[in-house]
Amino acid sequence: MSPVIFFFACTEPADVVFRGDIWTGSAWVDAVAVDDGVVSAVGEDVGEGLVEVTLDGPAYPGFLDAHTHTLAGSFAMDRLLLLGTPSMDAMVRSVEEYAAETPDEPWIVGYGWLGESIGQPDGRLIDAVVSDRPVLLVDNSGHSAVVNSAALALVGITADTPDPPGGVIGRDDDGTPTGYLHEAALSLVSDRALEDYDDALLASALDETLDDFARSGLTGVTEILAVPGFDIGRPWIYTDRDVPLRVVVYLPIFVAADVADAAAMRGTFENDRVRFGGGKVWVDGSMGSASAWLSEPYEDDEGGEADFGSHYFDTDALIEIVREAEANGIHLKLHANGDAAVTAVLDAMEVVLAENGSLLRHTLEHA
Numbered sequence: 001m002s003p004v005i006f007f008f009a010c011t012e013p014a015d016v017v018f019r020g021d022i023w024t025g026s027a028w029v030d031a032v033a034v035d036d037g038v039v040s041a042v043g044e045d046v047g048e049g050l051v052e053v054t055l056d057g058p059a060y061p062g063f064l065d066a067h068t069h070t071l072a073g074s075f076a077m078d079r080l081l082l083l084g085t086p087s088m089d090a091m092v093r094s095v096e097e098y099a100a101e102t103p104d105e106p107w108i109v110g111y112g113w114l115g116e117s118i119g120q121p122d123g124r125l126i127d128a129v130v131s132d133r134p135v136l137l138v139d140n141s142g143h144s145a146v147v148n149s150a151a152l153a154l155v156g157i158t159a160d161t162p163d164p165p166g167g168v169i170g171r172d173d174d175g176t177p178t179g180y181l182h183e184a185a186l187s188l189v190s191d192r193a194l195e196d197y198d199d200a201l202l203a204s205a206l207d208e209t210l211d212d213f214a215r216s217g218l219t220g221v222t223e224i225l226a227v228p229g230f231d232i233g234r235p236w237i238y239t240d241r242d243v244p245l246r247v248v249v250y251l252p253i254f255v256a257a258d259v260a261d262a263a264a265m266r267g268t269f270e271n272d273r274v275r276f277g278g279g280k281v282w283v284d285g286s287m288g289s290a291s292a293w294l295s296e297p298y299e300d301d302e303g304g305e306a307d308f309g310s311h312y313f314d315t316d317a318l319i320e321i322v323r324e325a326e327a328n329g330i331h332l333k334l335h336a337n338g339d340a341a342v343t344a345v346l347d348a349m350e351v352v353l354a355e356n357g358s359l360l361r362h363t364l365e366h367a
Helices: 070-077 088-101 123-128 149-155 184-195 206-215 257-265 315-328 339-356
Strands: 014-023 028-035 038-042 049-054 063-068 108-113 135-139 144-147 167-171 177-183 218-224 246-253 274-282 332-335 363-365
Touching: 014 038, 070 108, 070 206, 070 218, 088 108, 088 123, 088 135, 123 135, 123 144, 123 149, 123 177, 135 149, 135 184, 144 184, 149 177, 149 184, 167 184, 177 184, 206 218, 246 257, 257 274, 257 315, 274 315, 315 332, 315 339
Parallel strands: 014 049, 063 218, 108 135, 218 246, 246 274, 274 332, 332 363
Antiparallel strands: 014 028, 028 038, 135 144, 144 177, 167 177
16 A cells, blocks of 8 residues: 555644654655644645754664663763673672772672673682672673672571572582572562662663664653562652653563552653563563573483573463452563563463453563
8 A cells, every 4th residue: 555644734833833754654744743742734735934953964764672771871881891801700800800990889780791701600709809799790681690708698698598489599518608599589689789779879871871772763662660570669769850752651560569559650750751661570481591481391411400590480470460460450571581471471471361351451571
């Protein structure tokens, strides 16, 4: 079908008329009229504008990024970057240098190491260069971290600390924690770390990141205010600044009760640029950290116990979360990497659909 362009007769001048080569998504036009921030007419007969803008080059519809961790990402990219670090020894040296450069940082926070390069990380090796401040180094997938002994001591992780549901505390054969934390175990440290970062510190690089997005053609982002094991549910950070694009906020759902909490936040922080979108649920881990929930086990070269990955919720727990979401009108984004995770989500949806006769338009992420 040929693209159709509707021309509107403007009886009054539009607020702004943009003139130039403009792609609407289906056709090129030479003018666009905007009233009250909304496109009101396109084409050469849009009439005059109260403000006339002649474009220097072609213009296109803005890009909307449907899945970002902008606040967390801007924070991490402004700290110790470990991308490409070739070994555990090299990571320790990087921590030593960064600690010397940032004596006032409450924590040494790093991001980006690869398990394939580091091998099995041991946070106790960091103690030789930093023992007086907690260190928290997150891998490139965001699903694992290594911490030093000061961090373990600060939050009270010992040989007697059980693995949390959906998480693993790395240990020696005698049960002594090594400083390696996987999936939900990150929250044992991250909750305490975030207490030491007020809104200004946490968002110290956010404005620059948002400006970079806007310059690159993004006009809106979906912001997920958490990463695995990190609850960064502070949507007011966006409301309290002059953001250059639209932000749709998704709040973390780590347990079923969080659905009602997210619903209670709706309407408390929105403005014309920032609005509530729904809740984000982590069902499983990631392929990058070999923690996606699979129906068949990962290959195990050592011949150990079959590993099917990890998951935060089984089907029954997901049914309860979906029920709560439907009751509260909360749209869910469900992180599901592995096929078993996807199956569990779909099974839960089918149960609630049969109960209610309809469902909100929930979304599978990554699957």
